[in-house]
Amino acid sequence: MARKPTSPADEVLLAAARARSSTVTATQLERWRGAGLLPRNVTRSLGRGRGSTSAPADGVVDLVVWLAQHARPGRRPHDLALHAFGEGLAVPEPTVRAAWRASVQRVVLSGERDLPAPADGEDRTDWAWDVAERAAANAASVVLPRRMRRIDERLAAAGVSWAPSELTQYDRGPAGEEPVTARDFATFAAAGVLAGAPELTGPAMAPHVRALLPVGAVSPVASWLEYPDEPGRDPAEINDGAGLSLLPIGDVREDLLRVIDEAEPHQLRAAWRAAAEMREWALEHCGAVEAELDAGELGDATLAWMMGAILGLPRLLVRQALLDRRPSISTQVSTAVMVLWIGVSLHRLRRLMPDGQYELLPALLPPFLHPLAGIPLKPVGEAAADDAVG
Structure with a gap:
């Protein structure tokens, strides 16, 4: 032919x-x-019966x-x-x-192939935990990467207190004494992906938040999760009563696909940039703390490390970046999906809890998340002035 x-x-x-x-x-x-x-070439009419022509798209x-x-x-x-x-x-x-x-x-847990999801939604929780336990059989042997644990240990040896009195008063302590193992952590994460909000309650998440902390650290965030101060403040219960929930009910992957489908092109691009910047930020963050420890002069980097432990999310993102030992296109898009979902979740939270103190977000979130969280970028002159004041 x-x-x-x-x-x-x-x-x-x-x-x-x-x-x-x-x-x-x-x-x-x-x-x-x-x-x-x-893309295909762009066709346009020449008008008045003269046919059409085509040209490459921009x-x-x-x-x-x-x-x-x-x-x-x-x-x-x-x-x-x-x-x-x-x-x-x-x-x-x-x-x-x-x-x-x-x-x-592509995220298919090993047990899913052997245990198909039940048709009855009420049986989904038991199925999710059965699959999660199988999937976690080959989990990592530690919760935190060695580099993070080493930094925590060096800071403690340098006299840093992970339980300052200013914070201790806001942490009622863990409800249980059973430590969370690496396998427990992986099992809970997998069950949460498969079942969504019903398994991602505050009391269920709290021990896993504490598992990410330095030894002996207090955590107001974990305490809030474990003991919600008001009805409806549990992350799994935050909804508007009209179908919008902070956390998805059912398979979280379905929610991720919806987020991808509904994202504007500029949001996808922002998430892609954030995924690349997250790894750079995490490595620089670790390196800056280590440099202060080496110099024997703890400063801004150490304070940021401590704040990351207190807030939870920055520490989780450092952990994720360090676990990706061999960055690739596949790992970057997975990270991009994660940070896109975080950004969408923060926008959902604004709608569901409009009285929140969202003016604090610029100080609480790593800079690479600011565009996705709807935090406006400062003009260059204003940012320089802030640096001069600082």
Whole structure:
């Protein structure tokens, strides 16, 4: 079967690629379009019965040159799409969303294949824990990465108190004495993914929040989870009575897919940047504390480390970044989905609890989460002035 002649618009693309020292063929263009990596040419009418013409879409020349340099046999189209998306190139939006969705759909716990989900929702909790226990059989042997534990130990040896009196008064202490093991932590996380809000109650989460703390640390956050101060303040119970809940009921992966589908392109891009910045932030955060310890002068980095332990979320994000020992496109998109969901959850919380002290968020959240949490970026001059005052 004879190939169709190359269209004038594609001839323009091929010529533009050659002008940038990139060798591209018409067959490659067809293959990239078939894989969803390249948008189709834009057709417009010439008017008055003169037919139509086509031209490459905006930004496609840059994308073609990039694909010529990076597309290799064996590279998955979704990985190429995410890599190009991260470079700010004009990858078709449906392909990008499909790649994000695929990162969630690939999360299948080992026990799920042997124990299909029950049709009756009331049986889902028992099924979730059965699957979670099987999935956690190969869990890591420790809850915290060694680097975090080493920093905590060095700070304690340097005289840092993880239970200052100013905070101790806000922590009523754990309800139970049984320590959370690494396997317990993994089992709870898996059950929470499979069952959602019914298993993610405050009292259920509190011991796992404490498991992330330095030895002997107090935690007002864990105490609040374990002993909600008012009815309806348990995270699993926060809802508007009209279908909107802070935490999803049922499989959390379904909620993640909805979040991906409903996100605006600029939100996906912000989450992708945040995922890359999270690892850089975590490594710099650890390095800064270690530098202060080495110098024997504890300062701002140590204070930030302590605040991260008190607040919980920053410490959880450091842990996640350190666990990803071999960063890849796959791990970055998984992290991007996580931070996108955190951002959406903070927006949900604003709607469900409009009286919250959200003006504190800039000080409570790592900078890379600010765009996703709806925290406006300061103008350069204002930020510089704040630094000068500090």
